[in-house]
Amino acid sequence: MxxxxxxxxxxxxxxxxxxxxxxxxxxxxxxxxxxxxxxxxxxxxxxxxxxxxxxxxxxxxxxxxxxxxxxxxxxxxxxxxxxxxxxxxxxxxxxxALSAPLAAALAQELKQAITAFDGCHVEEKGVAFALHYRQGPQHQESILALAQDVVTRYPELVLQPGKCVVELKPACxxxxxxxxxxxxxxxxxxxxxxxxxxxxxxxxxxxxxxxxxxxxxxxxxxxxxxxxxxxxxxxxxxxxxxxxxxxxxxxxxxxxxxxxxx
Ligand SMILES: [Mg+2]
Missing domain, CATH: 3.40.50.1000 (HAD superfamily/HAD-like)
Structure with a gap:
């Protein structure tokens, strides 16, 4: 069976x-x-x-x-x-959709922040952002902390953790x-x-x-x-x-x- x-x-x-x-x-x-x-x-x-x-x-x-x-x-x-x-x-x-000013501000902030973590990158999906750390698994906690900090400041966003990725997406x-x-x-x-x-x-x-x-x-x-x-x-x-x-x-x-x- x-x-x-x-x-x-x-x-x-x-x-x-x-x-x-x-x-x-x-x-x-x-x-x-x-x-x-x-x-x-x-x-x-x-x-x-x-x-x-x-x-x-x-x-x-x-x-x-x-x-x-x-x-x-x-x-x-x-x-x-x-x-x-x-x-x-x-x-x-x-x-x-996220508002255009919010999406632009987030893109700039995340791209800047992720440069501190080797092997990690931001994927812009138009309505969400994915922070990938498959090639930098040692940075998992830092990436999660970065994402957590963003959702604390932007209540219209929520975290969506996945396999070697954490995403920021609209709460609804x-x-x-x-x-x-x-x-x-x-x-x-x-x-x-x-x-x-x-x-x-x-x-x-x-x-x-x-x-x-x-x-x-x-x-x-x-x-x-x-x-x-x-x-x-x-x-x-x-x-x-x-x-x-x-x-x-x-x-x-x-x-x-x-x-x-x-
Ligand atoms: Mg799947």
Whole structure:
């Protein structure tokens, strides 16, 4: 028995799919730009999306443009920057923005402050800032202190710690709010939500999906409010491929029985 056996059977046509990307669909790399999703998994995601009438969204800390590049040819609903930007199923964009003067002041302050820490850098995401320390792990505490100092002075911002990164984002933004917004709209509304993720930033998404009586799956170690668990990205891939294979067999059976009835 594998761990994925404990995940209940999924009704593909009735599910609203929400996937985190880094650490869930794609292995973590030293630099975010080196991350890829294997071609067979992207193909499987396209099939899941088709089976669910397009109710499949990537929900990530990355900007939507990066998600499109990573997941091509899949290009559907998506929430980027932890939900600060959201593209609905019609292709309309929804965004939460920091005021331009605040964003400019923060960019200047953070870029200046981070020069004190070797191997660390600031990523400007338009509506959020990510302080990366994967290549300077000895500076973790200093980077957290820097971020904490900023949110103390700017109450409209909150901290979002992740794996070797801490982000500063608008207080009203999280993955749970993004999923809740999708679930109000076609083709997601009325389906059972399923969210799978690996990091602290995914906990808000798990809470939301649990509240909607959906299925929540945590990838990898660490405490989580998710109800189910997979060990790593490889297990996620195997689980997705098995789902698609089952779907294929089901549609062959359905075609057969239709044919037999003629
Ligand atoms: Mg992740």
């Amino acid at each position: 594998t761990l994925s056996d404990s995940i209940p059977p999924i009704m593909l046509a009735d599910t609203a799919w929400f996937f985190d990307v880094d650490g869930t669909l794609a292995g973590i790399e030293t630099r975010p730009e080196w991350v890829t999703i294997p071609a067979n998994i992207k193909e499987a995601l396209c099939k899941l999306s088709d089976a669910a009438n397009g109710a499949l969204a990537l929900v990530s800390g990355r900007p939507i443009a990066e998600l499109d590049t990573l997941s091509a040819p899949l290009r559907g609903p998506a929430a980027g920057v932890h939900g600060a930007k959201r593209r609905d199923a019609r292709g309309d964009l929804h965004r939460v 933004v999280d993955k749970g709010a993004a999923i809740a917004a999708f679930m109000q709209e076609a083709p997601f509304a009325g389906r059972t939500p399923l969210f799978i993720g690996d990091d602290l930033t995914d906990e808000a998404g798990f809470k939301q999906v649990n509240a909607l009586r959906g299925i929540t799956i945590k990838v990898g170690p660490g405490n989580s409010v998710a109800r189910y668990h997979l060990d790593d990205v490889d297990q996620v891939h195997q689980w997705i491929l098995t789902l698609v294979e089952k779907q294929k067999n089901q549609s062959i059976k359905t075609k057969k029985s239709v044919g037999e009835g003629l």
